Amino acid sequence: MSKFAQGEYLPENREKYVGGKAPFYRSSWELAFMRMCDAHPNIVKWASENVKIPYRSPLDGRWHNYVPDFMIQYIDKDEKEHVELIEIKPSSQTTMEAAGKGRKNQIAVALNAAKWTAAQEWCSRKGIRFKVINEDQIFSTKKKRTAKKRIAKKRK
Numbered sequence: 001m002s003k004f005a006q007g008e009y010l011p012e013n014r015e016k017y018v019g020g021k022a023p024f025y026r027s028s029w030e031l032a033f034m035r036m037c038d039a040h041p042n043i044v045k046w047a048s049e050n051v052k053i054p055y056r057s058p059l060d061g062r063w064h065n066y067v068p069d070f071m072i073q074y075i076d077k078d079e080k081e082h083v084e085l086i087e088i089k090p091s092s093q094t095t096m097e098a099a100g101k102g103r104k105n106q107i108a109v110a111l112n113a114a115k116w117t118a119a120q121e122w123c124s125r126k127g128i129r130f131k132v133i134n135e136d137q138i139f140s141t142k143k144k145r146t147a148k149k150r151i152a153k154k155r156k
Helices: 028-039 103-126 147-155
Strands: 043-048 053-056 063-066 070-075 081-088 129-133
Touching: 028 043, 028 070, 028 081, 053 103, 063 103, 081 103, 103 129
Parallel strands: 081 129
Antiparallel strands: 043 070, 053 063, 070 081
16 A cells, blocks of 8 residues: 555546546645646646656666656736646655755656656757646745744734
């Protein structure tokens, strides 16, 4: 049994989902992102794991396929349309600095860098954007006020 939330997502706005297969989430972060794509009025279309991008692995030197988590098509505040490929990863797997001394995260960062370089190049040729987002972009990370701060504010 997996320690992560997993399952098939059933879009409420089925006309917006354009993937070739039912969307499957592998984490609560992906589920939250799917819900946002489904509900947000500016997201016109979205798909889950619908693009394959070849990349050379720095681990074995062989070619593999990278499948970004999402493709979204949206209208921005200036009424311009954009298409983006989105990858959702924990911040600990995005940079060596964030990976710390853990070998597992360092290997993930090296592998992700190869995937993301290939994705950037692929997207550039297609005229679309590639973005990696982590928990800070999905969930609010505002710190809760401590009891001392609440008391001090009440006294003012």
